[in-house]
Amino acid sequence: MxxxxxxxxxxxxxxxxxxxxxxxxxxxxxxxxxxxxxxxxxxxxxxxxxxxxxxxxxxxxxxxxxxxxxxxxxxxxxxxxxxxxxxxxxxxxxxxxxxxxxxxxxxxxxxxxxxxxxxxxxxxxxxxxxxxxxxxxxxxxxxxxxxxxxxxxxxxxxxxxxxxxxxxxxxxxxxxxxxxxxxxxxxxxxxxxxxxxxxASDFFRVTVYGRGGHASLPHAAIDPVVMAAHIVVRLQTIVSREVDPRDSALVTVGSIQAGETENIIASEATIKINVRTVKPETRTKVLAALKRIVKAECDASGASQEPLWESTSSFPxxxxxxxxxxxxxxxxxxxxxxxxxxxxxxxxxxxxxxxxxxxxxxxxxxxxxxxxxxxxxxxxxxxxxxxxxxxxxxxxxxxxxxxxxxxxxxxxxxxxxxxxxxxxxxxx
Structure with a gap:
């Protein structure tokens, strides 16, 4: 039957x-x-x-x-x-x-x-x-x-x-x-x-560190919000400029969290990132680019310390x-x-x-x-x-x-x- x-x-x-x-x-x-x-x-x-x-x-x-x-x-x-x-x-x-x-x-x-x-x-x-x-x-x-x-x-x-x-x-x-x-x-x-x-899907929580201060004295602070903003924009170039157009990958920033009020420059910002790829070699390349860009933008902004990476979830x-x-x-x-x-x-x-x-x-x-x-x-x-x-x-x-x-x-x-x-x- x-x-x-x-x-x-x-x-x-x-x-x-x-x-x-x-x-x-x-x-x-x-x-x-x-x-x-x-x-x-x-x-x-x-x-x-x-x-x-x-x-x-x-x-x-x-x-x-x-x-x-x-x-x-x-x-x-x-x-x-x-x-x-x-x-x-x-x-x-x-x-x-x-x-x-x-x-x-x-x-x-x-x-x-x-x-x-x-x-x-x-x-x-x-x-x-x-x-x-x-x-x-x-x-x-x-x-x-x-x-x-x-x-x-x-x-x-x-x-x-x-x-x-x-x-x-x-x-x-x-x-x-x-x-x-x-x-x-x-x-x-x-x-x-x-x-x-x-x-495959990889989730990260990345904390970038600046130096807090008064909004009227930005030169005395290192603004992690600006740092995070540069990172978010630059991350969008990974897929458009580093992944073969015939391949498939996604890099998504789902959350940025920093500060409590308008007139205080925060001391740190947290970015939540999701990466999706369909080939193992592409996954390796994209994750390497992700870390390279975050580090470079932190260095360019004069970050007070190295970014903290936390892997929050991963799908095979x-x-x-x-x-x-x-x-x-x-x-x-x-x-x-x-x-x-x-x-x-x-x-x-x-x-x-x-x-x-x-x-x-x-x-x-x-x-x-x-x-x-x-x-x-x-x-x-x-x-x-x-x-x-x-x-x-x-x-x-x-x-x-x-x-x-x-x-x-x-x-x-x-x-x-x-x-x-x-x-x-x-x-x-």
Whole structure:
């Protein structure tokens, strides 16, 4: 029995899953506080007799393990955290949650502005479908719910907490790791790509030091605000003048903080920088240029001391394994037909998903198992087409927008089908 036949006959009625989705959307949890998502996932998997469920891995992370005879071990991953964004969608199930962010202690509005609530729901329905079809496949299925993906720390935390240590969590090392993400693309579509799929991303907090003083006596001070301003402008030349135009890179200054009032020259300024690249050699070049420019501008301004660099977060490259991705693509084309794009464009967004594969110890005793990550659409096709034809794609709400809200159907059924089809490509 092929994936399409299994899905048409064994996919559960999705009305209850739509209710789960709305509940998750209305009650999101920030990174490290994904309690409702974890409780919902664990409760659902425990009702599927045969799944061995292990919770509280690396925080609120959990796995459900279904051993179903000989064969490969396939791990399917869904992320669970929300973002500090005030929702403006106007949906009847919009989030009004406010929560204290454990990162800085400040209360913030919370929204599932990246679609992780859709990921959770699709995974639960996919697990149910594969459970119902267990007479049709053989192997071991691992359903993994990962916290703290938005800050790039959840996968690392689960690995560090002994995810693949069978004495701790009884989770076998997978042969294949699979995952997906809903994107601002027409719903009903899926996209795969061999090789680079998501960019690496590096986050820095850089403090530059001047000498504080009175605004009426600038000659007696060293102004870190002017120093920071020169740095920000000069950083924009890295991509435009040092990166090959045929390559891809981004350098973003997301925050500058200095001083408290108008008539005091501050003693220091803090710049928060994000770098995204799709090639390892470009990453090395851009990070070197970043440090060179910051140091040079500090020297040119007569800074009172060397800048302080703090790495606040880092996401690895997501580079899909060729053989694995080709197998997934073949299965997707068979099931989705022309709605599958086997040459989807590289995403500038970043993911920590790959760590679940690259940090696993393979059967040869080395590091790393193959993985594939794909996208699926969540935008009403008519709205997408109309905006594209009108040249107004900048009005399309994207991930992390306060207006981002996937169309529930057929987004959900597409995400379910993709997970089931991808898994069965290796379990049959």
């Amino acid at each position: 092929d994936a399409s036949t299994i899905l048409s006959s064994m996919r559960p009625n999705l009305s209850s899953y739509e209710t789960i989705y709305k509940e998750l959307h209305q009650h999101p949890g920030l990174s490290l506080q994904e309690h409702l998502a974890a409780k919902t996932a664990a409760s659902h998997l425990k009702r599927l007799d045969g799944f061995k469920v292990k919770t509280n891995i690396g925080g609120t992370g959990l796995v459900g393990i279904l051993k179903n005879g000989d064969g490969k071990t396939v791990l399917l991953r869904a992320d669970t955290d929300a973002l500090p964004v005030k929702e403006l969608t106007g949906l009847e199930y919009a989030s009004e949650v406010r929560e204290v962010d454990l990162e800085d202690g400040n209360e913030k509005p919370v929204m599932h502005a990246c679609g992780h609530d859709m990921h959770i729901t699709c995974m639960l329905a996919a697990a149910t479908t594969l459970y119902a079809a267990k007479e049709q496949w053989s192997g071991t299925l691992v359903i993994l719910f990962q916290p703290n993906a938005e800050r790039g720390a959840g996968a690392k935390a689960m690995i560090a907490d002994g995810l693949y240590d069978e004495k701790r969590h009884a989770c076998p090392v997978p042969d294949i790791v699979l995952g997906q993400h809903v994107m601002p693309l027409p719903t009903g579509t899926v996209g795969t790509r061999v090789g680079s799929f998501c960019s 490259f997501t580079i899909n394994d060729e053989e694995t991705t080709n197998k997934v693509a073949e299965a997707f084309t068979k099931h989705f037909g022309e709605s599958h794009d086997a040459a989807a464009p590289t995403a500038e967004a970043s993911e920590d998903f790959s760590i679940l594969a690259t940090e696993a110890t393979n059967k040869s005793g080395g590091k790393g198992v193959p993985y594939c990550y794909w996208s699926f659409g969540g935008v009403d096709p008519k709205i997408y087409k109309d905006l594209k034809n009108a040249g107004k794609m900048d009005q399309l709400p994207v991930n992390h927008s306060a207006y981002f809200a996937p169309v529930i159907q057929p987004t959900m059924s597409t995400g379910i089908d993709a997970l089931v089809t991808g898994a069965l490509a290796f379990l049959q």
